[in-house]
Amino acid sequence: MPGFTVAALTAVSLMLAVGSAGCARSSEAAAVPDRFRQLVDRPAVLDETENRLIARCMEQAGLGYPKVPAPRDDRPMSGLLRGATPLHAETARQHGYPDRWMTRARDPGKGPVDRYADSLPADTRERFHRLLLGEGGNDVRVVLPGNFEVAAASSGCVGSARRRLYGSVENYLTVYYLPELVQRQASAADEDPDVRDAHAAFARCMAAKGYDTATPDDAVALAATYYPDGRRGRAGADEKTLAAGDAECQTTVRLRERRAAAVDRLARRWLADNEAAVSRTYEVLRSALAEARTKG
Structure with missing residues (x-):
């Protein structure tokens, strides 16, 4: 072949191979955020199927x-993670803060499984718990990136259901807790320089309205002081005025958007360092969803 030597052809082939590998690598990296978002927004059918298998x-x-x-989890998706529900000025002006923000934390009480177990005779109740959870305790442990350790039982009907649906209890733990691990990165966003600047601007805005509140959490805490015995029913006028000012200041300084951007930067940095773990977990999720369809 005129103009080409074997060495030249070999070099061209090598460059094509390297280029192809680079494109594949780039495509894989680009897919990671979307895969992770699907892990965060894990379909309810997995929990529903797990409960049917246990039953x-x-x-x-x-x-x-x-x-x-x-x-x-009713928190809206904000970028790659779930974020706080936004506070809108008009709604705040009419209704104050959302009720759940102003209600003192209560003991959630027992869930349906414990309530059902309590309704059983003592000897049946003991057998119920033994069959449900087995007797080996949380014998399966998984260490996720950053030495984040989680554990669950492999025995009993719960362990059996998770093995059947996810392939192993290790897989269940990874699918369930990997998004939570990254969600915890969100707290570090408050130390981001731009977020700190946004909070400073928010504090100045609120001070101009007569409130000494450095953050939106401070504003909610201040509103709670208006009700020494806890809020009952509708918000009072003072709370509505404070909540409306809070919402207006957040909008003015773009606090929500700036914090969301910082959280997104942190999450993407984590994903870039842990692409392989995310991709493996995503494949486990896909397999579990396929298995759930056969167990409907």
Whole structure:
């Protein structure tokens, strides 16, 4: 072949191979944020299927099992993670802060499984817990990136359901807790220089309105002082005025957007360092969803 030597052809082939590998690597990296977002927004069908499998296991042993609703996280997605519900000035002006922000934390009480167990005779109750959770304790441990350790039981109907749905309890722990691990990065956003500047601007804005509140959390805490015995029913006029000012100042200094950008930077930095772990976990999620479809 005129103009080309074997060495030249080899070099061209090598460059093409390297270029192809580079494109594949770039494509893989680009897919990681979307894969992670799907892990954060984990479909409820997984929890629903897990509960059905537990119920079948218990029923096969001659025991009942209550209907357990899938857990819900109503926080809106903000970039790659879930963020706080935004406070809108017009709503705050009319209704003050959301009720759940102003309600003192209460003991959530027992869930449906514990309430059902309590309704059983003592000897049946003991058997119920033994069949449900096994007797080995949290014997499966997984260490996620950053030495974040989580554990769960591999025995009992709960362990059996998770093995059937996720392939292993280790897989369950990883799918369930990897997003939570990254969600914890959000707290570090408050130390971001731009977020600190935004908080300083927010404090100045609130001071101009007559409030000594450095952060929106401080404003909610101040509102709570208006109700020594806890808020009952509708918000009072003082709370509405404070909440409206809070919302206006957050909008003026773009606090929510600037903090969301900082959280996104932190999350993307973590994802860049842990692409392989995210991709593996995403594949486990896909497999679990496929398995859930067969268990419907």
